[in-house]
Amino acid sequence: MSNLASKRCVPCQGGVPPITGRALQAMLAQVAGWQAVGEHHLTRTYTFKNFADALAFTNRVGHLAEGQGHHPDIHLAWGRVTLDVWTHKIDGLTESDFILAAKVDAMESGRTAKT
Numbered sequence: 001m002s003n004l005a006s007k008r009c010v011p012c013q014g015g016v017p018p019i020t021g022r023a024l025q026a027m028l029a030q031v032a033g034w035q036a037v038g039e040h041h042l043t044r045t046y047t048f049k050n051f052a053d054a055l056a057f058t059n060r061v062g063h064l065a066e067g068q069g070h071h072p073d074i075h076l077a078w079g080r081v082t083l084d085v086w087t088h089k090i091d092g093l094t095e096s097d098f099i100l101a102a103k104v105d106a107m108e109s110g111r112t113a114k115t
Helices: 021-028 051-068 095-107
Strands: 035-037 041-047 073-077 080-085
Touching (some): 021 035, 021 095, 051 073, 051 095, 080 095
Antiparallel strands (some): 035 041, 041 080, 073 080
């Protein structure tokens, strides 16, 4: 498990530059299976055997996100859930985005994910 998973998401007040370039690649290496899209957001798709399991995962992610005060875009479909994470306040990536990604992975350790 990434040590990012042990941290808490911190609300962004704005005025900070988004994580890009080498710093982004270093952070991304800590959340295996996640992809950075255009240095703007993180994405990952989790696959499930049915809709009910995908919905249950969605609810677990929602509960986790509420507790962290950091909310991903969640796309639920039959047998899959795609999460997109970024910090809206700066329209880019912060450490909190990587923390949430790591926490989701820790919550679902042992599950198979498809990027």
